[in-house]
Amino acid sequence: MKTKGGYVYIIANKNRTVLYTGVTSNLYSRVYEHKTGIGSVFTSKYKCTDLLYFQFYDTIIEAIEQEKRMKKWKRSFKENLINSMNPTWRDLFDEIEDMQ
Numbered sequence: 865m866k867t868k869g870g871y872v873y874i875i876a877n878k879n880r881t882v883l884y885t886g887v888t889s890n891l892y893s894r895v896y897e898h899k900t901g902i903g904s905v906f907t908s909k910y911k912c913t914d915l916l917y918f919q920f921y922d923t924i925i926e927a928i929e930q931e932k933r934m935k936k937w938k939r940s941f942k943e944n945l946i947n948s949m950n951p952t953w954r955d956l957f958d959e960i961e962d963m964q
Contacts (some may be wrong), residue, residue: 870927874917882910887931914955917946
C-alpha cells in the first residue's frame with residue numbers, strides 16, 4: 865500500500881506580520897481555500913493568503929511531524945526558512961499551479 869505524501873507550508877498576510885504554518889496532502893487546493901477565506905478560522909481572521917514556503921514529504925505522517933516541530937519554532941527560525949527558499953517573500957501560489 866502506497867501512502868500519500870504531504871506538504872508543510874507557511875502562509876502570511878499581505879504585510880507579512882502574521883505567519884501561519886500548516887500541513888496538507890493537496891497544496892494547491894489548501895492554499896486556494898486560504899485565499900478564498902475558507903482555509904481556517906485563524907487564517908481568515910488574520911487574512912493570511914500568500915504562500916511563502918512549502919516542502920514536500922514522502923508521507924503525510926512525516927509532514928505532520930514536521931509541522932508540529934515548526935509550530936514550536938521562534939518566528940526568526942521560520943523567517944530563515946522562508947528566506948532560504950523565497951528571499952523576496954513573494955506569493956508562490958502561481959508557481960504551484962503546475963503541481964496539481
